[in-house]
Amino acid sequence: MFYRVGQLIPVFAGLLFAAGSATAAGTGSVKTGKLVYERYCLSCHGAEGNGQGEAAEYMAVKPRDYRQGTYKWRTTPSGSLPLDSDLEHTLLNGLHGTYMPTWRALDQRSRRDVISYIKTFSPRFATEKPQDPIVIPPDPGYSDASVARGTAVYKKYNCSQCHGPGGQGDGPSAHELKDDWGNAIVPYDLTKGHVKCGDQSTDIYRVFMTGLAGTPMPTFADSMSSADAWDLVHFIQSLSPGYAKNMMAAAADRKTGATQ
Amino acid sequence: MLNGIGAAASRHSVFARACVAVVGVGASLVTHQALASYEVMAVTNGGTIDGSVTLTGAAPGQAAIKVSKNQDYCGQTIPDPAYTVDSSGGLANVIVYLKDITKGKAAPAEPLALVNTKCMFSPRVQGAMVSQQVKISSDDTVLHNTHPQNAETNATIFNVALPFKGFSVTKPLPTMPMMIKVKCDAHEWMHAWIMELDHPYYATTSADGHFTIKDVPPGTYTLAVWHEVAGEKSAPVVVAAGQTVKPKITLAAK
Amino acid sequence: MTGKGSLRVMLQVALFAVVTFVFVSPASAIPAFARKYSLRCTACHEAWPVLNDFGRNFRDNGYQLRLGKDDTVTAEPGYWPVAVHVLPSYTYTKVTNQPTDQGTKTLGSGGVGDASIDLLMAGVLTPNISFLVVPTGFASDGNVHLESYWAYFSRVIKNSDWLNIRIGQFEMDLPASSHRNLEMTDSYLLYSYHPSVPGGANISAYDMGENQRGIEIVGHDRDSLTRYAISVFSAHDSLGSSNGLSSPSFYGHLQKYFRFNEGPVSQFELGVWGALANYPTQFLTSGGTPIPGSGSHLQSSTRYGMEANLWLGPLVAPLHLDLVYGHGKDKQDLFAGTADRAGTFNGGFLEAIWVPPTDLLHWSVFGRYDVIRNQNQPLIAAPANFNDQNQWTLGMKYTIAYSIRDEVALHAEVSSNKAKGVGDGGLDQRTDSIMFGVDFVY
Incomplete structure (x- = not known):
């Protein structure tokens, strides 16, 4: 009897650690990541990663379909796969205005593991490498002069085509827009004071330069100078009292986790 | 009680196997695409x-x-450019290409051109080689965005803004062969097609329906045509060394 | 033993059964939240109903994910913050060395219990004010009582998680929750044990696992990896006392979690806790019954100790070990004049929960070993090991289905308790239980 129990110990230990054994430094375990996915993500994103989990039909903003490798929150140029750190950023911060919450309470290992698993839904991750992230120069600072210049930038780049003359998301092309999945999508109302992909000035800057993959929002990286982009950021911040108007305030706000 | 657990567990494992099967299919598709490589040789x-x-x-x-x-x-x-037909029935904007060709002439060195002009894309359709560059430009004062997608999955390839007249940008096409549908979200009627192939044996018919594909290594191939509305068609074609073959292809209006 | 004595023992057994029943019924898992946030039960529960890190943080934040979907305004109009939890089960219990008119006997009884229902109502009233109300009962006796009811004010200091206030009747912030544990056939001995005089009484009925009425102050870091909780309450079963001012009791808990990015240990936790429950021992009476609010001469039951939790393997499917040690003391006067001195004891438990890394995490296997060792018997003449207890529990749970709407699981469990000298004629008494149940919640 004792002998048999002794035999079971390595079997038990094997079962226990099998899931974690594939973890190498820096990258996650796909095998454990599948369990993390099933525990936390499956109900919305679906067993096949197609964004059609059991809860998806009740959601106005649909969960991401992972099969195409397109992600809105990226530091990489339009068309590129995201970096792992981009995906982790979304796990840490969630997506405001959607059902995607922050997963900060999870341990970093679980986050790494689930990122490795999510990447298996798109064959692109096996054949392509993400491009280098865009460079975001320091915010020169919010000022009335910058806002005034940004007003001209908003006109020059025809942002009003979709976002409307007052930034309320009511431009001539605002209607009938569709995302990659054929779902209706509207341009963001820039006066609402919160950006889905983050509310710091760098978050707004990044959206211009990377575009929002899978949506009509294109990249302006090839046409807009960084000086113009910062002025435009400040103009957009001027549209809403809800935007943190300078980097320091935004950073302090984030530290305490105030994202409501 | 124990029977209940057993039955539930076996149902569950069937489900698990189904999941694995789906993943397996996905993986084999990737392998297949990666194997189809084209070899450049002097023709x-x-x-x-x-x-x-x-x-x-x-x-x-x-x-x-x-x-x-x-x-x-x-x-x-x-005017709707879907059917551009001349007086003798010649159909423009048809992509003609060879199937099953694994080696031959080098890829085109020049980037493709895709122009936003008068709130339309020009050209309407064209062929391309995988990873080829495409130069996108705008002659218009209104904002356009050029947003190519995989025509099958709708997956965004990239999405670039052309905010003002005279702006141009050059971008690479995907590394995998696919049919690309290009849209401008700001002007929902604007569409273009790029057929991306893993070889350079393709052509687009001109206004009179005419096309030419040169430097084809002698052999028997499948010649295929694609039109955005009339659809696809293919037929065998035999190419002899130094000779010109003149197929007449018809597509039925749909 | 006399007939009167056997009646008393019978009453004790009946009381034990009632206590067991109470422990069987209230376990919290709230599919209303799953519906609201479109998450499966597994998102918040390591093995339902035991909370995981995400669930603990969610609860600490006042049932908020803090992303705009918490507001009653932005929630789906169809969302209704009510869930139902029922556990019909078959339980067979055998108790040795029981006194009968025909001599000392081993008695066993089994049957499908008269299941009760928990109605779990919980949600966010307005940003940073949440609530929980749990009516329990609805069994054939017709009784319903409020197991729990509280309002929780989170972030009392703007943007700080370090001050949150709970008011009402709530469970203490224990090293292991006795309302969200997997075991159904027994209770945590450390929480409920009292030193006793053989055949005598103890005025203190303090049970750390029972919900208490009062105020709790909770603070935590953003991810709930460092936490404290302090409660001031009036033990609601104290005689002759009507409010917390006349018999204030206190509970405190401080804990810290450590995480490891490499190696077999993924998380480790250390905590200290302590309780001081005061009971009046002298009262004015009316017709022999204590008059509420008239109690005086407060005497304390104190409990304090520490805990360590260890998660082996990935946190998503861990082997979770929880070791809790505690020391307890009941003052002499709590024994209503029958004791020679204060009673003291040491106790604790080692609990293990294993979630096998199988697809969809359907299984959980769990076990616990509880120990009570008396240090000073309140009656010096009593055997030193009187009512020392050893108890083990083993069980497993198979979840047939989880969804964002409901969960249904099969539950099987065995447990055994051995108590020194409490049986007929001072013999040891052993209680064995086996249980099968279907646990479902909607």
């Missing part, structure tokens, strides 16, 4: 395919595209 005695595509039957009446925004710039209507 000294190649043949030429010099043919034409005609539309049989009358092209269906096409209502002009009603412009819904920026009418002051784009105009009230734009």
